[in-house]
Amino acid sequence: MTLQLNYGNAVTGDQRFERPELQDRLMRTLDHSAGVKMFGLRRIGKSTLRLYATEQLETQGRPVTAIDGQGLQSLSDFLARLFTAMPKGEGFMNKALGLVSKGPAQVALQAVAQGTGHQDAVLSAYWQLVSAAIRKALESDTAKPILVIDEFTYLIGNLLKRPEGAQDVDKLLAAMREWRAGGMTMLLTGSIGLTALARTHGVNVEHLNDLQPFTVPELTQEEAREFVRQATRSSEGRWTAVHTKEFFAQSDILYPCFLVRGLLQLGVDNPPEPTDFARIFEDYVRSDLHEDFYGQFNRRFMAYKGLPNDEQERLILPALKAIFEADEPVSQDALMCEPPFTRVDLAVALGMLHEDGFIQPRERPGGERFWRSGSSLASAWWRRSRLA
Numbered sequence: 001m002t003l004q005l006n007y008g009n010a011v012t013g014d015q016r017f018e019r020p021e022l023q024d025r026l027m028r029t030l031d032h033s034a035g036v037k038m039f040g041l042r043r044i045g046k047s048t049l050r051l052y053a054t055e056q057l058e059t060q061g062r063p064v065t066a067i068d069g070q071g072l073q074s075l076s077d078f079l080a081r082l083f084t085a086m087p088k089g090e091g092f093m094n095k096a097l098g099l100v101s102k103g104p105a106q107v108a109l110q111a112v113a114q115g116t117g118h119q120d121a122v123l124s125a126y127w128q129l130v131s132a133a134i135r136k137a138l139e140s141d142t143a144k145p146i147l148v149i150d151e152f153t154y155l156i157g158n159l160l161k162r163p164e165g166a167q168d169v170d171k172l173l174a175a176m177r178e179w180r181a182g183g184m185t186m187l188l189t190g191s192i193g194l195t196a197l198a199r200t201h202g203v204n205v206e207h208l209n210d211l212q213p214f215t216v217p218e219l220t221q222e223e224a225r226e227f228v229r230q231a232t233r234s235s236e237g238r239w240t241a242v243h244t245k246e247f248f249a250q251s252d253i254l255y256p257c258f259l260v261r262g263l264l265q266l267g268v269d270n271p272p273e274p275t276d277f278a279r280i281f282e283d284y285v286r287s288d289l290h291e292d293f294y295g296q297f298n299r300r301f302m303a304y305k306g307l308p309n310d311e312q313e314r315l316i317l318p319a320l321k322a323i324f325e326a327d328e329p330v331s332q333d334a335l336m337c338e339p340p341f342t343r344v345d346l347a348v349a350l351g352m353l354h355e356d357g358f359i360q361p362r363e364r365p366g367g368e369r370f371w372r373s374g375s376s377l378a379s380a381w382w383r384r385s386r387l388a
Contacts, residue, residue: 001117002230003235006258007264009047012050017223030187035210036212037152039153039191039194039356040216041293041357046216049216064148065146067150069149069150069152069154071163072154074158074162075171081263084210112292117152131171134184135182138179139182141183147186151189152190160201166201166203174263178211180210189227193352193357194298195355195356195362197246200306202303218375224366231259232263238340243277247266251281253289253380254376255377258285261285300356301387320358321388324379331369332346350371
């Protein structure tokens with residue numbers, strides 16, 4: 001199969017480069033856990049992987065409900081979207097309606113389900129009753145649904161902008177954990193990490209601890225070469241081994257979007273001479289892509305200014321400096337932690353940096369954890385940022 005290049009959106013079919021090991025690991029995790037939380041930078045392949053998972057689950061005949069959290073502003077917005085996205089008929093949401101006691105709670109939930117308007121304050125006040133009814137409906141339903149929420153962090157951020165936002169976030173996260181206990185599997189994704197947002201607003205996200213974190217890495221060298229081989233098959237020999245060698249001399253980032261952008265700018269059917277690759281990459285590939293990704297890292301780092309106790313300067317920056325400037329992975333035990341911060345604060349901060357794509361862990365037998373750069377892109381950002 002010739003890989004059809006497409007830049008900018010989630011891809012499927014002959015536009016998707018298959019990553020069997022990564023895809024199988026995601027499906028195994030979904031099949032044998034309460035679910036997955038997958039946060040990370042934009043354009044690293046999360047949406048394509050999420051789409052793959054949805055396709056596989058639907059092929060297996062499992063009921064999948066997928067919603068986008070980005071435009072949802074309240075608990076009632078969330079429930080309304082959930083009702084709309086659920087398959088019609090005798091599903092568990094209809095069972096939930098029947099389990100809610102008569103009165104304001106049932107009226108509010110019926111209004112949400114029918115799309116006839118609702119009062120956020122009423123639904124928020126009776127949220128516990130509604131949530132419990134959904135849990136009971138799940139327990140009595142043999143076809144356990146899989147809930148996929150894209151841009152979940154935006155939903156949480158939107159809730160936090162409301163007067164009772166922190167309370168509503170806690171209600172939602174606690175309810176979702178109860179639903180998972182009732183059999184609902186979840187896949188939560190987002191282009192912004194949740195931990196930093198929660199710490200900034202003093203929100204407890206321990207309700208998500210039963211979800212398994214999942215990271216989308218760069219392609220390996222072998223995968224990247226296979227990617228280029230599939231993408232250049234249509235050249236009928238005009239793309240040569242010399243072109244491939246020079247392409248990888250210029251492509252220092254191995255996320256699929258970088259390879260796609262480079263190949264599209266070069267043109268695979270009638271590629272220019274390899275001696276022209278350096279100029280094309282300098283003018284049309286790196287300048288735009290690097291700026292986009294560096295901007296994402298910059299915004300994440302700047303957001304840490306909202307953390308308490310000057311955490312950005314006194315805890316996060318020293319940890320980043322130690323990790324990025326080391327030649328080998330750095331033991332967590334070797335990282336400095338000055339008062340008023342504890343080793344627990346450090347562990348939480350490192351988890352946040354991992355979630356935001358700056359660093360990634362390895363853990364050896366006995367529990368010793370080591371940290372290294374999250375990607376070649378993160379290392380390039382650190383060199384350019386000149387933060388220390």
